[in-house]
Structure formats: structure tokens, C-alpha cells
Amino acid sequence: MKLNKEQIEAKDDSERVLFINSLSGFKSANLVGTANDEKQSNLAIVSSVVHLGANPALLGMVMRPHSVPRGTLENIINTGVYTLNHVNTDIYQQAHQTSARYPEDISEFNEVGLNEQWEEGFAAPFVKESHIKLGMKLREKHHLAINGTEFLIGEIISIEVPDELVSEDGFISLEKANTVAVSSLDTYHSTQLLGHLSYAKTDRDLSFLDREG
């Protein structure tokens, strides 16, 4: 089918949400861990984390104040820190359940059955069951007036990852970590390696790297 702008806008709301959310391609699946000043924790799944740069190590994240529990955004702004924890195949159902609208004084950790992991001197909890855990420091917040979303830029200031996932050249196997991919709003996928491709040059053919993972 081919749709133009008018046909897209004419779709029923719930149908359009599933449809348009499918179009960006596969998405990352991360749990955002935060806390308020009393260490009351919050946990929210997000599929909008995007790589911004490696030096400094920066990740962007889109937050929709109307759909994500507001507590998460307020906590990030108040404490200046948050955690990002990869969602893996063992915990994707608990991770999805964090998107239910729990009251603000309820911790999603308890409700969905995931465990807080606190590190000394860091004011946000990690998810113990996650294999790849990032400590993030908020660097910038951009209000996107076009649709009322917030684009947060955070710097990666700590990384926890199992040694056996990391290749000599720095590559981390998300597949070995059982990290999942998301499509649309509600669909989770595991992955299968197609290949590691060599750096593309104009004067030679691509080859497959024999890196493990």
C-alpha cells in the first residue's frame, strides 16, 4: 500500500500509533533507573535511546512527558543522573510491565520483580538482572516544541559489562548478552548474527570479519 500525508492522518488513533511506531525500524530496549531525593526508585522501559558520539560518550533519549511516568523525567532533572540497563530475553516481560501507570509512590522495581543495584556515590539504581549497565550523567535537555517531547543528552560515566562479551577490538556482543530489540510499541525480538562487515572503502570489496560474537 502507498499512503500520503492525508491518509496517514486519517487513520484511527490507536492504529496510527502502532503503525507509525513500526516505521523507524528496530529499536533499542533499555530500562531507565532513577530515584528521588529519598532514594525512592523508579523504573521505566524506553525504546528511544540513540548513539550520539563516542568521545565524549553520549547517548540521546526521547521522553514523552505524557506517556512515560513523569517521575522518571523529574528524577533525572533533580538528581542529574540515571541508569540505562539493557533489556534481555530473561526480563523483557517484566521490563514491558514497567510501562503500566503505577502511582508515583510505587517503585516499578518491586511491582515487576526486578532488583535494585546501588553503587556508592551514584544517586540512581541499576537493574541487577541486566547484563549491560550504564551510569549516565545528564548533560543537556532539549525541548522539542514540535510535539512536546524532551530530548535528553546524557554522558556515559560508568559501564558494567561481562568480560566475555567484549572482543579485543572493543566490540560488545549484544547477542551474547541476550539483549532484545523492539518493534512498534509492544513487540520483542531476539537476534541472529548475519555478519560483521569490514570497514567500507571505495577501492576494495567488503569482507566478513572473523571477530567472535
Added chain:
Amino acid sequence: MKLNKEQIEAKDDSERVLFINSLSGFKSANLVGTANDEKQSNLAIVSSVVHLGANPALLGMVMRPHSVPRGTLENIINTGVYTLNHVNTDIYQQAHQTSARYPEDISEFNEVGLNEQWEEGFAAPFVKESHIKLGMKLREKHHLAINGTEFLIGEIISIEVPDELVSEDGFISLEKANTVAVSSLDTYHSTQLLGHLSYAKTDRDLSFLDREG
């Protein structure tokens, strides 16, 4: 392993690039099609497309002026339009090859063996071999001074997708489209469905939807 900010920054440049690029999770794989005023085409793979909203239908995209061929960014700004074309398992090697630094007057379409598909009244070419094709209109450009990248916000103004991929509720099966996921800088993955999960509510357990795809 656990790394702090100093240990992250101490890594060798090429190692840090592969390492940090792994940390956001799985990424979307799209080919950006553009053209200059003479319809000279450009094609570039990007892994930074992110969903911003369904109404209006908006996608964000991070572009690094120093790593992506500048022609793509210039063409988007000049013509105000671009296309996004999902990378599938049949074309991921050609898609990766677009990242080689071809001279500006060379079209990556020809060099990597993909075909241009032009639609009347739209000043950017689609990729014929892609199954999910989006016509995009540039709406905003945010310069991210923190690391010199550009965050482009585009509105989806046309969609081409095979009927058989679309469920009654609006969901599009990226898996049936053979859309690939990317990890780090150079690694491509196909996917396997774990499940479609019901809308999370605080007062009931999750269930699996029996939607096809």
C-alpha cells in the same frame, strides 16, 4: 568489567568507537536517499533514526557532518526532503558499502548496485530494493553543540509498505520485511519474534497477543 569515566576516555580511539557504539542497544538500519538540484543522487546508511511521535508522524535522525558524506546533509537542507528505506537481509552488504567515502559527484546507488525509484513531485529517490519506504519532509534541524552533530526532525509524508506486512491493528511486521538490526558500527542481525505483549496495566497480568507477524 567495570569502567569509570577516566577508563572510558583512556581507551584507544578505534577501540572506544566500537565499544561505545555497542552500548545504546540494537539500532535501526535505514538508507537515506537524497538528491541535489540536478537530481544527482546520494545514498547513505544511518543507524540513528529514532521515533519521535505518531501525530504528527515524526522521526529524528542524528547526522555526524564529519563521518556521513556531507552531500546527504546538504541535499536535505537544500531540497527539504529525503527518503528513508529499511535495510533488509538481501541488501545489507550493499547498504554497508554506502559508508565508503565516495567522491561527491559519484552516486552510491550506482557504486553499490541499488536502484533509484523516483516518485512524481518528490525531489529525493527511494531505494527500489527496500520493502518499507518513507518520504520525509525536513521540519527542524537542531545543532547539538556538545559534540557537533545535527539532530534532524522529519515528518513522514508518504509510506510504501507491502499489504501483507500490516496487521489489522496497524502493526507492521519488520521481521516479515526482513528488516535488519545493527549493533556497534559494523554488525548486522536478523531477528526472531519473542512475542507481542498486551498493553501493560497495573491491575492485570500481561498476556501474549495472537497478532500474526
